[in-house]
Amino acid sequence: MKAGNNKKRIGIFGFGCVAQGLYDIIQANPQYSLEVASICVKSRNKTRSLPETRFSYDPQQLLQDTTIDIFAELISDADEALAIVRQALKAGKTVVSANKKMVAENLPELVQLQQEFGGVLLYEAAVCGSIPVVRLLESYFAAEPLQEVRGVLNGSSNYILSKLHTEGISYPEALAEAQALGFAEADPILDVQGYDALNKLCIMAAHGFGQVVPPQKVLHFGIQHIQPEDIALAQAVGARIKLVASARHSASQMLSLQVLPTFVLPDDDLFVVDEEFNGVQLHGAYAGKQFFKGRGAGSHPTGSAVWADVAAALAGFRYSYAREARAAVDRQASLLQLYVRASDARLLARVPLQEVQSLSEGHRDVQLVGTISGAELFAHQERLEQAGAFVALLPAGLSHESLLAASAKRYQYFV
Numbered sequence: 402m403k404a405g406n407n408k409k410r411i412g413i414f415g416f417g418c419v420a421q422g423l424y425d426i427i428q429a430n431p432q433y434s435l436e437v438a439s440i441c442v443k444s445r446n447k448t449r450s451l452p453e454t455r456f457s458y459d460p461q462q463l464l465q466d467t468t469i470d471i472f473a474e475l476i477s478d479a480d481e482a483l484a485i486v487r488q489a490l491k492a493g494k495t496v497v498s499a500n501k502k503m504v505a506e507n508l509p510e511l512v513q514l515q516q517e518f519g520g521v522l523l524y525e526a527a528v529c530g531s532i533p534v535v536r537l538l539e540s541y542f543a544a545e546p547l548q549e550v551r552g553v554l555n556g557s558s559n560y561i562l563s564k565l566h567t568e569g570i571s572y573p574e575a576l577a578e579a580q581a582l583g584f585a586e587a588d589p590i591l592d593v594q595g596y597d598a599l600n601k602l603c604i605m606a607a608h609g610f611g612q613v614v615p616p617q618k619v620l621h622f623g624i625q626h627i628q629p630e631d632i633a634l635a636q637a638v639g640a641r642i643k644l645v646a647s648a649r650h651s652a653s654q655m656l657s658l659q660v661l662p663t664f665v666l667p668d669d670d671l672f673v674v675d676e677e678f679n680g681v682q683l684h685g686a687y688a689g690k691q692f693f694k695g696r697g698a699g700s701h702p703t704g705s706a707v708w709a710d711v712a713a714a715l716a717g718f719r720y721s722y723a724r725e726a727r728a729a730v731d732r733q734a735s736l737l738q739l740y741v742r743a744s745d746a747r748l749l750a751r752v753p754l755q756e757v758q759s760l761s762e763g764h765r766d767v768q769l770v771g772t773i774s775g776a777e778l779f780a781h782q783e784r785l786e787q788a789g790a791f792v793a794l795l796p797a798g799l800s801h802e803s804l805l806a807a808s809a810k811r812y813q814y815f816v
């Protein structure tokens with residue numbers, strides 16, 4: 402976006418956390434000559450920080466305003482967001498969005514609409530807030546064969562996990578704090594059950610690996626069933642539990658995708674990603690490993706990503722979606738070393754875990770470690786979730802023996 406007199410007009414949908422961040426940035430940078438034409442919101446009886454005349458309640462008023470050069474879709478309702486973006490793209494317009502659910506679940510249609518009608522859709526803010534990961538995968542690393550992209554992608558669940566580790570507060574208290582600070586989605590299920598990280602992972606897989614995978618086909622567990630004993634066990638072996646999403650070329654040249662709570666050890670880049678921060682580790686065949694850390698949520702950090710997209714789109718940038726898939730998606734997935742805790746031993750007996758070792762003989766909940774294929778875990782995902790089981794991935798560097806030893810040491814105080 403060049404500074405100058407040639408004013409461009411932006412229509413903003415939504416005036417919540419992200420849209421207000423974008424608005425602040427636009428107002429603080431008049432040299433870029435971007436003028437807010439109008440702001441479309443839903444509720445007529447909210448107290449606003451701007452005069453009533455700045456707002457509209459009818460999306461059509463903005464969508465049909467031919468003086469608007471670019472739209473920012475920043476509303477919390479994914480279905481309504483899709484309707485707005487669809488209409489704008491069918492009119493060949495340029496749109497910037499932060500809505501990962503809308504993008505991940507409808508990517509084939511959104512790509513096709515851009516190709517058919519010539520419009521542009523950018524969505525950097527939808528993945529890891531202020532970390533420019535989509536553009537990095539799409540543009541800078543366009544020619545680099547990637548081996549793995551993994552990260553802590555959800556600021557809200559990371560904030561909750563950080564508080565459980567450092568302050569020992571309860572899960573509901575930590576969730577309430579994350580919501581009060583604006584890190585959690587309007588519906589926190591999206592965050593804590595892993596859907597938000599899953600949607601971001603699918604967007605990264607499209608740009609980094611050329612694979613458009615429907616989120617519902619990807620293995621994912623959330624953090625909603627975590628208990629203090631899970632945190633205590635992780636701490637006893639020097640690990641921190643984090644919700645980690647990964648897309649990886651396996652040894653058999655297949656692409657494995659998953660979102661799992663994970664015991665992260667201090668030698669892992671993701672160990673230092675705390676609070677609402679996000680972290681992304683890229684492993685390129687030639688570039689090697691790189692690590693990016695930044696604010697994944699919040700008004701100004703996310704507004705900054707939207708602002709960067711607005712500038713890029715006005716300068717003529719668009720996603721090429723040119724990366725060719727090098728590998729098929731691995732529905733079997735490789736073997737996973739898991740930690741599982743559940744109150745229902747009969748349920749766990751029906752999950753085909755191999756090499757099972759119990760960590761909790763004689764205690765209320767069953768805690769165990771074992772091995773299972775990603776496909777088997779996927780097949781039992783719903784049952785485990787419904788039964789309130791907490792499932793976490795164990796890294797290669799963490800042996801079952803060290804967990805058994807740490808667990809035995811902890812429990813000797815209780816018997």
Ligand SMILES: NC(=O)c1ccc[n+]([C@@H]2O[C@H](COP(=O)([O-])OP(=O)(O)OC[C@H]3O[C@@H](n4cnc5c(N)ncnc54)[C@H](OP(=O)(O)O)[C@@H]3O)[C@@H](O)[C@H]2O)c1
Binds near residue numbers: 441481
């Ligand atoms: N918060 C973050 O840190 C963050 C980070 C990355 C991405 N995002 C994404 O950014 C988007 C916005 O999130 P947010 O946190 O800013 O949400 P928010 O604070 O809950 O605000 C949502 C805004 O959307 C408006 N809205 C909802 N339904 C609408 C409709 N049908 N028509 C017009 N306006 C409507 C609301 O209007 P009223 O004001 O009238 O209620 C409100 O202004 C979401 O897709 C979210 O996933 C958020």
